[in-house]
Amino acid sequence: MTVRRTLSIANDSSELSTVRTIVKELLDDSPFDQTWQNKIIVAVDEALANVVEHAYEGDRGVIEILLELAPDRLQVVIRDQGVKFDPGSRLRSEIDIHEHIRKGLKGGLGMFLMQQIMDEVRFTQDAQHCVNELVMIKRLPEPEPQIQSESD
Amino acid sequence: MPDLKLSQETLPQGVCYIEAKGFLDAHTFEEMEQLINSVFRQNCFRLIVKLEELQYISSAGAGVFVGAIGRAKENGGDIVFLKPSPPVKEVFDLLGLSAIFQFASSRDEAQGCFS
Numbered sequence: 684m685t686v687r688r689t690l691s692i693a694n695d696s697s698e699l700s701t702v703r704t705i706v707k708e709l710l711d712d713s714p715f716d717q718t719w720q721n722k723i724i725v726a727v728d729e730a731l732a733n734v735v736e737h738a739y740e741g742d743r744g745v746i747e748i749l750l751e752l753a754p755d756r757l758q759v760v761i762r763d764q765g766v767k768f769d770p771g772s773r774l775r776s777e778i779d780i781h782e783h784i785r786k787g788l789k790g791g792l793g794m795f796l797m798q799q800i801m802d803e804v805r806f807t808q809d810a811q812h813c814v815n816e817l818v819m820i821k822r823l824p825e826p827e828p829q830i831q832s833e834s835d
Numbered sequence: 836m837p838d839l840k841l842s843q844e845t846l847p848q849g850v851c852y853i854e855a856k857g858f859l860d861a862h863t864f865e866e867m868e869q870l871i872n873s874v875f876r877q878n879c880f881r882l883i884v885k886l887e888e889l890q891y892i893s894s895a896g897a898g899v900f901v902g903a904i905g906r907a908k909e910n911g912g913d914i915v916f917l918k919p920s921p922p923v924k925e926v927f928d929l930l931g932l933s934a935i936f937q938f939a940s941s942r943d944e945a946q947g948c949f950s
Contacts (some may be wrong), residue, residue, distance in 0.1 A: 696862035703891070722929070728893050737927045747940055759948035762871050780901070781930040787905050789898035792930060 686712070693743065694735045694763075698778040701729055702748060706759075707752055713757065714823055723821055726800040727759050729793035730817055738765025738815065754823070759801075761817040768815045770794065770806050839863035841870050849882040850949050852942075856888040859896030868899045875903075880912025883945040886919040892926050904936065913937060915945045 688709055692698040706727050710720040734746050749760040778795045782788070797804050803820040840856040851874045859867055874882065884900070886892075904914050907945065915937045927933045939945035 696860075699860055699862055700858060718921075718925060721925055724891075725926060725929075728860065731895060731897060736861065778931075780935065783901050784935065787902045789895075789902035792894035792898055792901070796926070796929055802920060833837050 684754070685686070686752045689748070691747050694739050694746055694765075696732065696735050699728055699731060699735065706750065709752055710757070713752055714826075715757075715821075716824075719821075719824075722800045723757065726797045726819060726821075730759070730761055730819060732792055733813075734761055734763050734817070738763040738808050739829070740766055741818055746802050756823055757821045758819075759819045761819075762779075763815050764813050765815060767808055767810075767813075768806060769808075838850055841868050841876070845879070845919045846883070846946060848881070848946070848949055849879055850946060851879045851882060852883045852885070854885040854888075858891045859889055859890060859899075860893040861895040864893075864895040864899050867896065868902075871899065871903050873880060875906060875910075876932060878910075880910040881949045882907060882912065882950075883917055883939070883942070884914060885917040885942075886923050887917070888921050889920055892923045894926075894930070894948045897926060897930055899933070900936070900945065901930075913948065915948045917942065917945045 688705060688710060690702070690705060692702065701772045703724050707720065710723060717725065723833050731746065731748070738744060738746070744763060744765055747762040751758040778792065783791070797819065800820050801819040803818070805818045809816065810813070838857050839859055844852050844853045846852050853870065855867065871882070900914055909912050917939050919938065924933070927936070937948050939948060
């Protein structure tokens with residue numbers, strides 16, 4: 684059975700906690716353990732925080748969030764109609780945290796966390812409708828194999 | 836609305852003890868940043884930050900400490916985290932901060948880092 688939740692929020696950082704709560708509620712009924720639930724909430728929050736911060740360049744805007752918990756995966760889609768976004772080199776699988784500290788860099792860690800936590804992170808743009816779309820997928824853990832006992 | 840509660844006190848040896856409760860995310864990180872900057876302006880660069888009751892941290896929150904640790908150490912100080920909650924420790928681990936910052940499980944142990 685697939686469970687879906689859809690919500691729209693304003694590009695206001697005060698909305699982030701509301702979304703985290705909704706993601707947690709969805710994950711509470713999933714096979715993800717508490718550690719992975721916490722991490723997935725972080726990944727969604729990081730993605731959303733970036734859109735809130737950058738998509739509309741200070742103007743008001745709406746962000747659409749689609750959550751889908753299927754038997755084999757969690758899919759998170761975040762859509763905005765802000766400025767065209769190309770992650771480019773910001774989507775990185777490694778960071779040099781020592782360099783961040785050396786340079787006092789506070790930002791740029793969110794994309795890294797998203798990549799670390801989720802199995803897939805994809806950015807696309809629908810130029811015709813001016814929509815940026817971020818899709819993140821986390822596959823559900825495989826069920827433990829059943830061990831058949833031998834009869835004597 | 837989930838928020839961030841901060842408290843601060845000065846301990847012996849010029850150590851500043853900060854306790855953070857609640858949620859340190861993209862909405863609340865500036866409060867922590869402002870507090871640390873004000874502590875630095877008072878020439879206190881030895882920080883103990885208790886995170887036992889911090890329920891959540893994002894990269895924005897962790898970034899405050901990433902941005903501050905260099906300045907603390909340049910001035911002969913450091914930042915010691917006291918009892919981070921499991922979700923907070925997980926984010927620190929993911930970012931590689933657990934290998935860089937000092938952690939303590941008691942206030943005495945944290946103060947001992949500055950002896």
